[in-house]
Amino acid sequence: MPEPHATRRQFLVVASAAALLAVPWPTLAMPDAMKAAIRDVVKGAVVRVGKVKFDVPPLVENGNTVPVTVSVTSPMTDADHVVSIHIFNEKNPQPNVGNFYVGPRAGRGQVATRIRLADTQTLTAIAKLSDGSFWSATADVVVTLAACTEEAS
Template structure:
């Protein structure tokens, strides 16, 4: 893609493109997945252990992190997840890593995000898949090893993708 498409990328078309792709239904086939879930190499239900492995041990303070998603998602194939961590991003005091988990997905880890002081702000947004209603966890660790988290239960509307 050259500069033409880039310069033509208005806010409307940009977000429109996301919406259009969202029409494709992924959850339909995710629904019949319990058998496969058993075969997955990272079984659900061990998110606490995954957090220790991915970020480190320690007590997670339930503050500073915000998952800004409505409690009910229309489409499990495309759940909008904006996450912010209210923390300075300074040379010796910044958020180093943020990890996101969906407890009841066959593989709970969605992704990890590494920041630097040059990030300016520890805030990301993406769209994720949810096989069914689940707790979503966002956990962040600072360069000093302090853990912060937010846990949010998100319902996934029935029907939309069940065909």
């Protein structure tokens, strides 16, 4: 797990190392609502850092439409595949962003979508594999505030 202020590049290095070491997953820095939402998904299982790649632009031009892609390293066979992918955020009123159910028929454990982010924050993606294990990655995103908005009227 990266330091809270780790850069994206540092994070990728740490994440790939963690995949080998199976570092336990600290949730200390997370808001309580986000921890609870994650607990509802993982049901007490250990979440490890690794296997998940979370692509989010480090600086987005408008928080209304933030493109995100989660891809999970998996052979996607009947015996060994991604079951589901879950995205969580810290600062929206609801921590759940989306749940995505994939399977061996997907061929690739990957989903892309666009989300709303109220503010600059850290996002978390968690993948459940067919052996029951959970894997995760985080991504820091800076949301630009619009200079002029129509709400100014």
